[in-house]
Amino acid sequence: MSLFHAVAFVDHQSAQVVQFDAEHTVEQKIHAHAHYTRQHGSAVRSEHEFFAEVCDALEGIAEVLMTGGHTGLADFRHYVEKHRPLTAARITGYEVVDHPSEKALLALARKHFVKYDQMGGTGTPA
Template sequence: MTLFHAVVTVDHHQAQVLQFDAEHVLAQKVKSHSHHTKQHGNTVRTEHEFYADVCDALAGIPEVLVTGSRNAMADFRHYVEKHRAPLAAHIVGWETIDHPTEGQLIAFARQYFVKYDRMAGTPIPS
C-alpha cells in the first residue's frame, strides 16, 4: 500500500520510513549493510548501497519529507541528487530533527504537510 505522504528519518546506519494519511501509518526500517572486507572504498560502497535501499523504499511516494541530522541529510541529499534525480523531485523538504520517537515524527510530518499542501495549493487527500 502506497500512501500519499511519507517522512523518513535517516542517519548513516539506518532509516525509518513512515508512510501515512489521516488514519494510517505504515512503518518500514532500512538498515545499512555491514561488509567486513579490506577493499578500498568499502565504506563509500556500503553507504551507497544503504542510500539506494532507502531510495527504493521511497519509490512511488508522491511527497516525501526527509529528516535527520545535518550531516546524514547532507550525505543522503548528495546521493539522491547525483544518483536518483527522479526521486529528488518528490522530496518536498529537508528538516533537521534529532532522534524523535515515531509518534513525534508523525505529528511533525502531519503538521509540515498541512502547511506545505496549503502553500502549494494542493488539496489534501482524504
C-alpha cells in the same frame, strides 16, 4: 498500501519510513549492511547501497519529508541529488532532527505537509 505522504528519518546505520494519511500509518525500517573490505572506498559503496535501499522504499510516494542528523541527512541529500534525481524531485523538504519518536516524527510531517499543501493548493487525499 501506497499513501500520499511520507516522512523518513535517515542516518548512516538505519532509516525509518512512515507513510501516512488522515487515518493510517505504515512504517518500514531499513538497516545498513556493513561489509567492510580492505578495498579502498568500500565504506562509500556500502553507504551508497544503503541509501539506494532507502530510495527504493520511497518509490511510489508522491511527497516525502526527509529528516535526520545533520551529517547523515547531508550525505543522503548529496547521494539522492547525484544518483536518484527522480526521487529527489519528490522530496519536499529536509529537516535536521535528533532521533525523534515515531509520534514526534509524524507530528512534524503533518505540520510540514499542511503548510506545503496550502502553498501548492492541493489537498491531502482522504
